Amino acid sequence: MNAEMLAALGGIDTVPFGQQGGAGGGGGQPAFAAHQPRNSTMLDLVFILDCTGSMGSYIASATKNIEVICENIVQSGHLPSADCLRIGLIGYRDYPPQDNSYVTKSFPFTSSVPTMKEQLKSLYASGGGDGPEAVTAGIRAALDLDWRSDAAKMCVLIADAPCHGIGEYGDGFPQGGPDGEDPLVLCRQMAAAGIPLFVVACEPALSGYQYGLDLFNAFTVITSALLVPLTTADLLSHVIVGSALEHLEMERLIQEVGNAVAERIHAGMQTVDDVARELHERLLLRGEETKQLKFESIHRETEESRHNVRVFVEAASLEAAKPQLQKIRGSRFTEKYLQSRYNSSFARSIPGASSVLYPTLPPRPGSHPSSTSSSLSTSPSSPPRRVISEFKPFAASSGLSVADAPLGLGNENQPSMSEDEVDKLAQSVELKFAGISLEQAKRITVASAWRTAPPRA
Template identity: 50%
Template sequence: MDVESHSPDRKMLRDLVFIQDATGSQGSYITHSTEHIQRICADIISHGGLASAEDLRVGLIAFRDHPPQDHTYVTKNFGFTSDIGKVHENLKTLYASGGGDGPEAVTASLWDALNLDWRPTASKMIVLIADAPPHGIGEYGDGFDAGSPDGHDPLVIARELAQRGIVLFFVACEPALSGYAHANDFYTALTSITSGLMVPLTTASLLSRAIIGSVLENLDMERLIREVGAAVAERILGGQQSVDDVARELHEKLLLRGDGVKRMVVENIYRESDEAKHNVQVWTNARTIQDARPHLKKPPPRATSHSPTSPPRRVVTDFPTFSTGAQGLSVFGTGVEKANPMFGGNAFGAAGRFGGMRETSMDADDDDDEPDGIDVREGSVTLEQAKRIALQSAWRGARG
């Protein structure tokens, strides 16, 4: 596997979409986004290696629910713009209201995002901010238990996002999300399919940090995918090696090359369980949510923990089936090896601040007593990141 090249072949463009839950519980998150969006975008441009403000386009989609659960709107799609002032004005029109049965129109918002006019040469990312699951995953009292009434399925959408190179990050607004039986496991699987991450927040004040950290890490990951993705995909799709085997080899070679990449450090608040791990695998490998539901196990109570022994991020690499679109499936198996915990608990180093975020060296002294819960660090590529690079490269290669 050749990883000798150090320079991407074209300048980096970024298409970034915010999907915002606009139901009654989301007022503090909408307010925080509105107040900080201009600084968030400025930090992304200045610290993400973008040449100019025009290289960043921001999209905004708000969602509530389908009638009769909500009669205001299902989704509100503002489209892409490079005018961040316009994004700010669009956010100011949103207010938290409505919602009915718990699950919301998440699937409809993902469908809208999938069908935006993404630039072919841009790195593509969605940040979904919500405290409720989509319809149809088996939650008590779901008004649309069979799934989204528009007929779309979030697992199918996630695989199409992955094939188009669109990475999904999910900001889990806690503790509300953990009140649902299957939401945490479902969103862990959904983000893993696209090589993204689930980021738990217990306060809206950390939202801007979560967004900036997610975007900056993803920009560095995208740079590496553009350099080595074709070779990685060829190895996996050709049946020569599993995702895990390729990721381990890639990790070793990137370490030898000495590239520095940003990595978002997130405090884990979840307690792991065998049932949760099983359910994540079921959601990940099922073609549709209805296919998955008969195989789910009842999870234990969703108490949270601040134990540093639980990994806050994990990469599911056991994908026996990879959708190639509506016409059929392509198949390539992978060995299962969970990513080791890379960080957790209160492992947040001291840092110089920029725009509310903190950026540190990986060997920085852990002498900051402020329990911020989110940090951005610069260091060597981790095995977890190498697995995400390998998985995303395989998805893009499967699309052709």
Template identity: 45%
Template sequence: MGGGETLPTCENAPEVRYDADNSQATGGEERVRVSEEVPEPRAELDLVICMDSTGSMGSYILQAQKSVKEIVTKIQQEEKCDVRFSLIAYRDHPPQDKTFVTKVFPFTTDIDEMKAYVDTLSARGGGDGPEAVTAALDELLKLPFRPNAAKVAVLIADAPPHGLEPSGDGFPNGDPEGRDPLQIAQQLAAHGVVIYPVGCEPALGNYTFARDFMCNLAEITEGQAIPLSSAKLLPRVILGGAEEEVTLERLSREVAQEMDKPENRGMAEEELVEKMAECMNRRGQKSKHLKQDGTWTQSPSSKKAFDGGSLAAAKKQLCKEIHDNNAEDEEDDA
């Protein structure tokens, strides 16, 4: 036995030996293992910016270029978080745009490289109105997210995907490769990816169903749909969304650990939540929530239209609703 120390024991009790080198006790000895406290694992965040890079997005691209380093540094400091950053730039399919459909920049932990990613962006191109949103979501699905990380994607757009609007769409039947953005969103949700759709106003409001799409995308992935009237507000949205998801991921992990403790097994969920809330209050810990200046409201009929699970079904139902409303108005005028 190497380097151990014999501890005093009760009468007639077996000798208890603390073995510093963790070698096996022999004979009548019992070894006492003193385990060191394991530090809490550092929180992880995989943050992806999906950005429309067509001609109308210049002010938002410029704001992202100015603020990306500050955003990531702030998350690292305030959340004590290991951040990886990826960027997906998208425009449109040819012949609407002949520059590129998507550009994917792989995950990096290097802040200077993150800045270099965003600095490559420029606003140009675009064509019919709707853009390659579906292609960007498909690229998002392919990214190698870490299993235990908070997975956040901020979609910054001023136009809807193809296959949704009743007119003015160069691809009225949807993505030319047959992909469906709602089905991709369901897959992303299953992988724990939360999407914060950011709608650049007033441009997005010029489309008939674009806001409904953004709201539904957020609902599927348990994110928040956020209207922005100014590019200057973009850094706050990215920072707030990322911090909220890191906090929720950390709390989720703590709840799972509490549920696994022997004394808590079999405890009702409501009782466990109450216990966790008391614990958080004692520690002065608060969950963070993204504060918004404004929100979109989605009508019940619009929500129902997206229940079909496909963009084509949603478009059909939404267009039918407009047709029926117009018919009623004509009857009232007659």
């Protein structure tokens, strides 16, 4: 989450926590509709899965790990029973004539792991066509599922291509899908319904598009979620479990402070940023600690990318956004990630590479190494983080600790490495337990405001 999220709601104000405020004041009616109470020990989780030809490894990973995913969400999320977790599944491909198999396949919510596994097995990667896919149709289908009103909710979109209608080269539906749906409108409906849309950006394919990454970042801004880039399907279960556990923590706090936060925001007396900062300070003072999914992004943030995310967040539709978008100059990836890929490619090209001292790329003229460091470093006011390791997806396997994997080539005793093994070492994903972050406080603030805001015209 970042500053663009705040622009989605504009400037806003409030009164101190604990005081009654807003239009009407005193004992009058609040200036907002209290959001539906939810039980943070119940979770409805939906996978929206791209099932076109390039996504086979991600479908296989989800199928293989669905049991351990469910088990760890229930156990580490302290859900009372397995029935408290329901998983729904949406598979999508593309519209005819780009793909004549299906546009979407919807599977209802279930708590049965064998049923989930059979549903995933029925999906396989095939087809596609022009590049962009029926992402919008997948989001629409997810909204149409039978969500429990009293459960925490979330979607995870797993994709390597954007939706139609954002100006990508060779788009078979340049004005958007033939169903007439707009993903920005649908994301705002998700935000109002309290359904964050987490995105697993399958790389490097997604960043091969001009605007796809910016659009997916906007989805997470609007719905108060996170985008996690992955270069290997082997880390998918880590991201799903970590995202779900962090979201349950956020939902618990929204139920506790959401109405008070929303009342202050809709009263129009402070900015969203000010409310979030005060909320963060107060939660830290009471020692509030949360589970936090931590990863070092491989994406390079630029003025153009920030501009594009802001345009998507604020635009009424894709059609309104397209004329304002700016092309990104240079690579979408950080210098650190590009260097790790260069070094690993060099290593694989040399027999007996384990004994070679790998060279590093010289810095580009005008580059600043510190600028590519993770933006997720701990705030000075936060207590030390503790790595959570009690559940299987974050435990070491085959000599690889995901939590400790460096951004670069690692095990010197391994004589040769496959592309996928290198990718596992080229990313770090971990779940930590730490004092609540300012970014989490912003997500709580904006999510509370969306859930209580009047319908957007």
